[in-house]
Amino acid sequence: MAIEQEIEFKQLLDENTYRTMKTAYFSDTPPFTQTNFYIDTPDFQLMSHKMALRIRVRSDKSNELTLKVPGEVGLTEYNYPTSYQPKTSAQLPEHIIPNDIRNVLDQFHIDASQLTILGYLTTHRLETTTPSGLVVLDYSEYLGTEDFELEFEVDDYHDGYEAFTQILDTYHLTHKTPLNKVQRFFKRRQSME
Template identity: 40%
Template sequence: MEIEFKNLLNESEYKKLMERYNTSGSSVWQANDYFDTPAFELRNHGAALRIREKKTGLVLTLKEPQDDGLLETHVTLSEQEAEDLFQYGLIHSAEMNQQLEKFELTTSLEHLGRLETERFEKQLPSGLLVLDQSTYLGTTDYELEFEVTDYAAGKLAFEELLQTNEIPVRETKNKIVRFMDRKALTR
């Protein structure tokens, strides 16, 4: 289970946090390629499927909503397995296919596009501060994520972080949801 709090930032707030928490020099690049059926059957269930590419390799992740966070299923992919998903909508992992069965997909998965992120992380006493600059489908956005192990304590620390930095609380959808919403507008 992943417990994290999110808040969209404007570019000015992003730069202010980068400076305040001295995150320069510790960036990690990653790319997310998103998959769904043409009718967005996973999205309609609140779930999402992606391949994350990092310098360390490829990981296929299914995210499913739960009461206090997201259930994530991760499977490491070879280049060929990733290519089979891109080209044919095929997943070789029995574990991942078993997780996907509950959605009763009626058509094949297809590649919807890519979101690239430059990520900066800083461990704070109350949680992991993550600052992301993401580019996808002709747009760039900025986001603060705060990853914690305890929901109640983490929520208080996150709210204090926003207040201390004079950042308004903004309803913030997951990157996958923001990507899918934008993709739906372009169809």
């Protein structure tokens, strides 16, 4: 188990900027693929508290169950390895939910027996570490659409934001905080109903 503070900045990109940044930062790096299976109750109890629960599947690692909870700065992540193999529309078995996550759900009066896997998003990710932070380029596919995103993970909010702004300036981008992946997934899902 790992509980981590996550401070990251994000920017959606058009495909041309994505390709330019990919060449600049990752000319010889192949992406790895991961699929996030998103979990909530049918009435979106988690989303109503700005939380997200997912199971991430990667072929080179064990599956990971993660709860993201908003904090004063960034997010608190509760990460647990799991052998559970998620399937869309399946009820999440309560016995796989670790006590730390169950305690958070209980604090917010979220009914764990109602947790259901509502869909998935597949990301082809590139990562590189710089002196200022971790630069991540994501190409994501979900529900018949795709998007491109820059993420910049840092340890310090103020220094990180300054370095992130410098990256954006290099590519003549104006920072606009996007919806996160789970929000984009559910917005797309809702538009299809």
